[in-house]
Amino acid sequence: MAPETPFPGDPDDSREAIMRATYCALKQYGYAGLSIQRIADEADLSKSTFYHHYDDKHDLLTSFVDFILAEFTRVFSLEAGDGPEANLRTFVRLILDPTTAEKVSEESPASTVLGTYVELRAQAVQDETIREKFTEVDRSFEDQIAEIVENGVASGVFRDVDPEQTATFVSTLVAGQTFRQSTRDDDPSEAVLAAFDDYVRESLLRDDA
């Protein structure tokens, strides 16, 4: 397996080894170049072991989306805890901050984890099962953000905003930066993060907070 995976420790089982190998193969070959053979090679497993766990590439990819979502939630739960404002910023920065992204990959935009995400998600335009999966992913993200905002409103740190609407707005912004960053030459994330800080101050925080 390639040395630069962002996952801690050794995989627990062949299912997890396949997930990590999928991540590495996607990074290296992109969505179009992904094949079961390459994943099996990367995981050091036979194709028959692969088919013991997954029906086909499609089945693999929807499981892979769950795996990435669980990874994100795990990392976020490790970093969260300093109150609603800090938690909201942490959530957004974990995805968008270039210094966090660098920890995952120091390569060209083409091979970052966000690029992999964009390639996978774009399949949802044509593929109903993948579309359902990403609808689920969005809802999970939005629920997590709405909970942070709700806590912020309840504790008087945030104004009396609608948590769901705010969560939709923030998720959309994060999705936009993910989409743009992986599909353009430069990286506008500094301006987006600065504007997000202004948004939190002007639109979310109570004036006396």
Next chain:
Amino acid sequence: MAPETPFPGDPDDSREAIMRATYCALKQYGYAGLSIQRIADEADLSKSTFYHHYDDKHDLLTSFVDFILAEFTRVFSLEAGDGPEANLRTFVRLILDPTTAEKVSEESPASTVLGTYVELRAQAVQDETIREKFTEVDRSFEDQIAEIVENGVASGVFRDVDPEQTATFVSTLVAGQTFRQSTRDDDPSEAVLAAFDDYVRESLLRDDA
């Protein structure tokens, strides 16, 4: 050619006929199913006429991105003119408002013009030429938004915000909604537009405006 194209009148020349046919073929078959033969059939032109204008599929697609950008700019210039706040809302609603989107296509999410845009743009993750093209598209959008914001600041309607940073924020939000809307089952655009209105009021408009 399919009846439901969003372009007014007849095409001026075979180049424009090919652009319209590309739009229809992308809507119908998606990026993966796009072929020169299908475009030629759709435009009622021979493949040799096609190759007289374009080197290959790649050359076609970068021209197509220019064509779509010019179309958007044309429609926006027709709708703009009622001051910075209205112009900013019009710019965003032209892309995101479901009632505007319906004018273009009343079909499933898979075949909307935004879905076509997402499929095309996702190619930029792996393809440097397409990445350059979309960087150009983003800059053109951002320049147009920054100009609206600059006018708003100059005329005292908007606060003294940074026009470039605001343009990046708004463009990112629009890209996020485009990306999400075409790749999930439901359409969260109402919540996004409501939150955008709040953002304009809380973060952009002067308190006394």
